[in-house]
Structure formats: structure tokens, C-alpha cells
Amino acid sequence: ASGPVEVVVDTAKPGSKIDRNIFGQFAEHLGTGIYGGVWVGKDSTIPNVRGIRKDVVAALRAIRVPNVRWPGGCFADEYHWRHGIGPAKDRRVTINSNWGGSTEPNTFGTHEFMDFVDQIGSEAYISVNVGSGTVAEAAEWVEYMTADPATTAGKERAANGRKAPYKIKYLGLGNESWGCGGSMTPDYYVDLMKPFARFVRNYNPAQTGDQAMQRIAVGPNDADTGYTEGVMKAWKGHDWAWNIEGLSLHHYTTGGWPPSYPSVNFDEGAYARLVKETLAMDDLIAKHGAIMDRYDPEKKVPLVIDEWGLWLAPTPGTNPGFLQQQNSMRDAIAASLNLNIFARHADRVRMTNIAQMVNVLQAMILTDTDKMVLTPTYHIFRMYLPFQDATFVPVRFNAGTFKQGDIELPRVDAVAVRDTAGKLWLAVTNLDPARPVRISGRFPGMTVRAARGEVLTAPRVNSVNSFDAPEVVVPKPFAGKAERDGVTLELPSKSVAVVQIES
Ligand code: AHR
Secondary structure (H helix, E strand, O other): OOOOEEEEEOOOOOOOEEOHHHHEEEOOOOOOOOEOOOEOOOOOOOOEEOOEEHHHHHHHHOOOOOEEEEOOOHHHHHOOHHHHOOOHHHOOOEEEOOOOOEEEOOOOOHHHHHHHHHHHOOEEEEEEOOOOOOHHHHHHHHHHHHOOOOOHHHHHHHHOOOOOOOOOOEEEEOOOOOOOOOOOOHHHHHHHHHHHHHHOOOOOOOOOHHHOOEEEEOOOEOOOOHHHHHHHHHHHOOOOOOOOOEEEEEEEEOOOOOOOOOOOOOOHHHHHHHHHHHHOHHHHHHHHHHHHHHHOOOOOOOEEEEEEEEOOOOOOOOOHHHOOOOOEHHHHHHHHHHHHHHHHOOOOEEEEEEEOOEOOOOOOEEEEOOEEEEOHHHHHHHHOHHHOOEEEEOEEEOOOEEEEOOEEEEOEEEEEEEOOOOOEEEEEEEOOOOOOEEEEEEOOOOOOOEEEEEEEOOOOOOOEOOOOOOOOOOOEEEEOEEEOOEEEEEEOOOEEEEEEEEO
């Protein structure tokens, strides 16, 4: 069908809160994700504050990153925090065995990460080393970060430049323990995880009530339900001595393994295959969510999708271990579809972390020495700002489908929210790479005066922003035509629009 798509927004039946943590980020010691991308060192000619790039900080502040997961990833299960504190000249230089065998100078450690999180106005999500570390090492790290300055651990922290305890809002108990984190069975992981959950204590006196540190256990790999069953069963039977406040899920769009979708110069057939695969996130959440519901019908334990995004073939000529890829209009559409799926599952999915923040995988930002460019995915995160902590508003629509070669896809996707100030927003994605679509928005019971916001589109689905041409894919002002209880939006092909519905 090529007629208008009617989107009916039911403002009378608000749904779940869309936790701002759904817009979280992941920053691993991997390639130039930290070194070069965030950290340039205090003596760099690249403008910085205490070694951290000013341009990157300003860009990240503008998208109000709610939390940053660090130091990995696979890196976390081989990270020893003591290598990353104290005078920079004395820090141990190690090898990043997971990612390209590069030299790890450890100049970006605990204090530098906490400074970074503070500069961008975010919360820390620390992943402790369960795979090759010990309970004692993890417990001492969190003690070092959070203990009273009168204690020995707190004095050491103060001697290294920080008197007041740090705040650690989220604590990851290992990473992919079914894979790079130690190839553990679910039962083995559960037994190992419990002492971490018990003994890794947060001593920051300010972290009580809703500020208390939330512990996130390793959960499923894609569709494998072993860890979902194992960890949730253990959680259901947990005693007073331990608890967890989140279950992690990792899922990437890859096109098989090794990742095969190119990040540039792909055609519309490849676009359609990738988008189809991306939409599978919905079933995946439903599948794990159904298991979680059996053990936790009250949805106390959130599903934390702390690694997601497009994992594409590495940019030719780059170190394949650095996971560098370009980011196109296609990536922006995939980001919007994933965010919409998370919003629809907001009762269970209360935190996610796109992989990764800078220069790695589906990044927000690409840098090259002193140059920086914002990716199409970055612009989606900025356009979706009103969704942070907003209330989900149900929408009904019959999207219809279109065919790209042998792949059938929905023509549009749509979600609506009421933001924290009470304003109504509608986000609509036109998945069709070639045809515009007319959206007939209906808001029964409302008199619509205007629909204004932004649209992100590009000449082609494979259009990218480069250092030489940074504004090929950037949001533009966009308005609909208001008429009584409705609004008409003329969406260009391959576009994402986010508009405020004014009444
Ligand atoms: O994001 C890259 C890697 O993907 C992470 O280190 C790991 O957890 C996952 O396999």
C-alpha cells in the first residue's frame, strides 16, 4: 500500500516510564575508544581538561548521557585496577590482549574515568573483573572508590587526588562470563557471582535509597536462555546475604560471524537485510522477558541490554581488533528502531548501553587526532532527548510493508511519549529507502495546534558524515500540518522525525 499511514495516539492510557538509562553508553579500552577518543593527556595540543578532550565532552553533554559502562567488555575481565591509579609515570604498561594486542598505558584509570563521567554529567557503571580477578580485588576497588577519607582506602584515594567518596551507581558483576569472561556454565557463574554480590560493598554514605548501587549480573548471549534461567532462578531463591538489581543481555546486529555488513558503499538490499535483523531485538526481549516474568512477575529485576548496536565489518586498512566502522543514515534508522523497541518494553528494559561511545562499533562520535565528527547515530540520541524519563503513550498503526528484493519490511515505525514537562512527542521512522510516506497522526480528544520538531534524512541510506563533510546527515527543522484532532506529516524516504504535538 502507498496511501497514508494512520497513527492513532492514545493519550488517555499512559504506559511505563522510559528510564533515561535506556540511553546509556559503553566505553571500553578498545582501539581508540578511550585513548585518542576521550583521553589525549594533559600535555596534548588537542584542547583538554585534565587530559580529557573538550570537544568530545561538549558533544556528550549535549546528549545527556545517563550512564557510562567502563572499562569493558572483555577488557574488564582482565583489568586490574591498581595498574590505573597513582602517578602516571609509575603506572604499569600492559598489553590489551583482547583488542589488537595494543599497549595499554593505564594512564586512563579510575580517577580519569570518574573525572570524565563528572565532566559529561553522567553516572558511573563499573564492570568488575570476575573472570581473572578475585572477590578481594573487586571489593578493594569499590572500597577504594567509596570509602570514608578517614579509612586507609579513603586516605589512599585522597593521596591520589580525590578526598570525597566517588559515586558508583551501577556495578557489573563480570562480562560475558559465557564467552570472553571465562566460558562458564550458568551454574558455575551463579556460584562465582554470589560472593561478588555479597562482598563488593559500596561505602559511600550518600548512596542510600534510590541512590543505592545496583548490581548487574551477566545474563544471556543473544537468544541463548541458559543464563536467563540460571541467574533468575538463583535470584528467586536468594537469601538475605546477596542480591542483584539487574540482568544483562548482549545482542548485536552482525550479519553472521564474523560481522559481514560493510559500513560504507552498501546497497539497498544490504540495507534491508540489516534492518530486518535489527528488528529481531523485539522477539529477543520478549523471549528473555517471558522467562524473567516466571521468576519475577513484579519486574523487580530490569533487563539491562548493556551491549547493543551494529557490529559491522571493520573499515578496510584499519586494525581489525580496533572494531572501527563508519556510521551511516542506515545506522541512524537502526538506532531509532532499537530505541523504539526498548521504549515498548520499558517495563522490563530499564537500562541499555549502545556499543560504543567513541570510535568503536556504532559510535556517537568519531575522532582523528584533533578532528571530531558527530555520527548519524549521535543525532538520533539527541533527537530522542525528550524520551529520557518520559512516559510511554500507546500508539496504534497499521504500518503496511514494502519489499526490497526478497526482504519484506514494515514501512514505518512510531512511538509516542509524554515528557517530564508534560509535553507530547511523536517519533516516526520511515524505513523505506526510496519512497516518502504520509503519516496521518490522530490524537482523539485533543485539539492539535502544531507539530514541530526535527527530521533526520540523507541523500542515500549509505550517506555518512566524514571529517571533510561532517554535515551530510544532520537533523533539520520539520513541521507537520495540524488539523483539529490530527496532524499530517510528510516523511521523506529513509528518515526519522521527532515532533512535539502542541495542543
Ligand atoms: O563491544 C565489543 C565486545 O563485544 C565487548 O568487549 C564484549 O563484551 C562483546 O563481545
